[in-house]
Amino acid sequence: METERLVPFALPRYAEDALRILEGAGHEAWVVGGFVRDAIMRRPCADIDIASSAPWQEVQRLFEDAGWRTRETGCKHGTITVIREHDAIEVTTFRCDGAYLDARHPDEVTFVRSIEEDLARRDFTMNALAYHPERGLLDPYGGLGDIEAGTIRTVGEADKRFSEDALRMLRGCRFASELDFSIEPETFAAMVRNKGLLGRIAVERVRAELDRLLVGPAAGRVLVDACDAIAAVLPEVVAMKGFEQHTPYHIYDVLEHTARAIDGTAPRLRVRWATLLHDMGKPATFFRDENGRGHFYGHPAVSVAIGRGLLERMLFSSADRDRILALVRWHDDVVPPTPRSVKRLLRRLDGDVELFCDLCELKRGDARGQAPEFSAERIALADALEATLADVLASDEAFSLKQLAVGGSDVLAAGIPQGPAVGSVLEDALQAVIDGEVANDRDALLDFVHRWRDQAYSHKFSEQ
Numbered sequence: 001m002e003t004e005r006l007v008p009f010a011l012p013r014y015a016e017d018a019l020r021i022l023e024g025a026g027h028e029a030w031v032v033g034g035f036v037r038d039a040i041m042r043r044p045c046a047d048i049d050i051a052s053s054a055p056w057q058e059v060q061r062l063f064e065d066a067g068w069r070t071r072e073t074g075c076k077h078g079t080i081t082v083i084r085e086h087d088a089i090e091v092t093t094f095r096c097d098g099a100y101l102d103a104r105h106p107d108e109v110t111f112v113r114s115i116e117e118d119l120a121r122r123d124f125t126m127n128a129l130a131y132h133p134e135r136g137l138l139d140p141y142g143g144l145g146d147i148e149a150g151t152i153r154t155v156g157e158a159d160k161r162f163s164e165d166a167l168r169m170l171r172g173c174r175f176a177s178e179l180d181f182s183i184e185p186e187t188f189a190a191m192v193r194n195k196g197l198l199g200r201i202a203v204e205r206v207r208a209e210l211d212r213l214l215v216g217p218a219a220g221r222v223l224v225d226a227c228d229a230i231a232a233v234l235p236e237v238v239a240m241k242g243f244e245q246h247t248p249y250h251i252y253d254v255l256e257h258t259a260r261a262i263d264g265t266a267p268r269l270r271v272r273w274a275t276l277l278h279d280m281g282k283p284a285t286f287f288r289d290e291n292g293r294g295h296f297y298g299h300p301a302v303s304v305a306i307g308r309g310l311l312e313r314m315l316f317s318s319a320d321r322d323r324i325l326a327l328v329r330w331h332d333d334v335v336p337p338t339p340r341s342v343k344r345l346l347r348r349l350d351g352d353v354e355l356f357c358d359l360c361e362l363k364r365g366d367a368r369g370q371a372p373e374f375s376a377e378r379i380a381l382a383d384a385l386e387a388t389l390a391d392v393l394a395s396d397e398a399f400s401l402k403q404l405a406v407g408g409s410d411v412l413a414a415g416i417p418q419g420p421a422v423g424s425v426l427e428d429a430l431q432a433v434i435d436g437e438v439a440n441d442r443d444a445l446l447d448f449v450h451r452w453r454d455q456a457y458s459h460k461f462s463e464q
Contacts, residue, residue: 031050051094060080124171151181152175223258245294265364285297301329351399367379429452
């Protein structure tokens with residue numbers, strides 16, 4: 001990057017107005033943090049933070065006098081949110097942090113007199129930047145140079161930064177994925193030394209960082225590069241690292257394959273989580289035949305078992321967990337791109353068309369993580385499955401119970417007793433429709449139900 005292109009940049013009008021309100025009362029104020037970083041990189045930036053010499057009580061008074069609304073969001077730490085119409089800014093008094101007794105929050109804060117002291121408490125150099133439209137960029141820790149170099153580096157001593165707030169380690173990995181940056185070697189070494197502190201961080205905060213990491217443009221690379229740090233919250237990846245597959249289809253170990261598969265999918269969160277999990281069962285199911293070739297029979301089922309524990313630990317809802325695990329369960333099935341096969345797969349996915357498309361995306365990513373000479377055919381097959389799905393949807397063919405021309409009341413009226421038999425006959429009727437044996441027509445399906453009833457009772461009487 002050329003520095004001349006990076007600064008200066010324009011602030012939104014409401015941010016300039018906020019600076020004027022503070023400075024008009026004799027206080028010093030700067031825009032700080034992520035907004036400055038993203039503006040320098042010409043990335044979309046929304047949230048604006050201002051650091052000011054004004055105490056929060058004074059900030060509240062000044063902005064309410066100017067017609068803004070305020071919200072007391074973090075007064076203990078000197079933070080108040082000021083709001084004009086739909087635009088909100090967090091204003092925080094210059095401060096330095098005291099001891100971090102829980103590896104996450106400072107036990108106390110001390111308000112300081114200068115912006116330089118305030119920037120010294122921040123996590124990474126690229127975030128320890130301050131900007132003012134008249135005074136320009138304040139960069140005491142070389143953040144601009146690290147942005148230009150694509151480097152994530154802590155402000156000051158890395159061990160101290162991470163022992164203060166362990167979540168910073170995951171934030172660093174997440175930034176590496178989102179920005180396609182590399183973590184400076186000493187900063188990463190400190191992550192590995194301090195990763196045990198991540199066990200003290202709330203699961204919700206860990207999950208939020210992992211979600212953002214996984215949908216970043218460099219997610220796969222970071223998964224490999226930062227594996228030794230991420231393993232503290234994703235221990236399941238340890239068995240994947242360096243585990244060679246010994247098949248002609250795979251030229252990468254399980255972790256590298258998984259990483260390439262992640263980068264080979266669209267950045268949809270459910271797909272990325274499923275791709276992370278899809279081959280976790282391979283180390284547990286691996287064996288080599290007499291020719292030395294590796295096999296992983298049954299690995300999707302083991303991956304589901306491992307993935308279920310991981311997703312439960314990460315507090316996924318049962319609905320999200322089931323959909324992710326469905327993708328893992330069926331990712332390795334070979335499904336011909338025929339209407340009948342597509343409808344059968346849709347039935348296994350409870351008629352969830354979006355999930356079907358996610359499965360096709362996972363299959364494409366899985367193929368892109370394989371040896372190049374084998375990937376094209378599998379990608380084409382996934383594309384063909386989606387094309388066939390479009391034809392099935394366009395022709396309004398039945399693949400779920402709700403699409404059948406008969407329902408439970410019709411089955412009861414046909415003499416099937418209330419209970420499990422009702423669901424059984426409807427499932428069999430749907431399967432017959434999918435297989436093309438019966439038309440999805442009320443009269444044809446009622447005839448099927450009557451024949452099913454007669455055969456069931458005939459079998460029951462013959463047993464007696």
